[in-house]
Amino acid sequence: MKKRHPKESFVSSTEFVLPNDTNTLNNLMGGRMMHFMDIVAAIAAQRHSKRIVVTASVDNLNFSKAIKLGSVVTISAKVTRSFNSSMEVHVVADTEDNMRGIKERSNEAFFTFVAVDQNGRPIDVPEIEPETEDEWKFFHGALKRRQLRLLMAGRIKPEDATELHSILDLNA
Numbered sequence: 001m002k003k004r005h006p007k008e009s010f011v012s013s014t015e016f017v018l019p020n021d022t023n024t025l026n027n028l029m030g031g032r033m034m035h036f037m038d039i040v041a042a043i044a045a046q047r048h049s050k051r052i053v054v055t056a057s058v059d060n061l062n063f064s065k066a067i068k069l070g071s072v073v074t075i076s077a078k079v080t081r082s083f084n085s086s087m088e089v090h091v092v093a094d095t096e097d098n099m100r101g102i103k104e105r106s107n108e109a110f111f112t113f114v115a116v117d118q119n120g121r122p123i124d125v126p127e128i129e130p131e132t133e134d135e136w137k138f139f140h141g142a143l144k145r146r147q148l149r150l151l152m153a154g155r156i157k158p159e160d161a162t163e164l165h166s167i168l169d170l171n172a
Contacts, residue, residue, distance in 0.1 A: 011047065012074060013075050015036055038055055054114055061108075072095070080141075084125070088142045143163050
């Protein structure tokens with residue numbers, strides 16, 4: 001299977017925050033933002049794998065800024081690393097207040113997707129071949145993030161999380 005570059009999976013989508021997207025404070029609802037991010041991340045994973053994908057996990061989705069009614073939100077995503085049938089996708093959301101001319105990062109997260117066949121069984125995906133310094137940084141960090149996800153889900157034991165030994169106190 002031919003390796004693919006992260007840029008081949010890049011996706012960007014722009015949304016306008018409308019009244020039906022907001023809560024009683026006229027801020028974008030968190031669930032709506034998660035929906036926007038999940039869709040963009042899924043498209044990136046599908047572009048990389050050329051397969052049907054399902055969301056497996058979302059890491060630390062942070063809501064650092066309230067997004068007001070009338071704002072423009074641009075969500076971008078690309079695959080940072082693949083493991084057998086799973087892919088880690090880095091997703092960022094930037095908010096624009098066009099009236100004030102302000103752009104800022106509002107959300108960021110790592111999503112994990114699994115590629116599946118027509119019967120819903122996991123299927124192998126191509127490897128990632130980073131090109132830029134940032135892509136290499138995300139690529140190398142992905143193994144630690146993956147082991148942390150698996151450890152927290154109870155799918156591996158602490159002693160098997162080899163990339164995390166330096167931060168885990170296994171003698172406690």
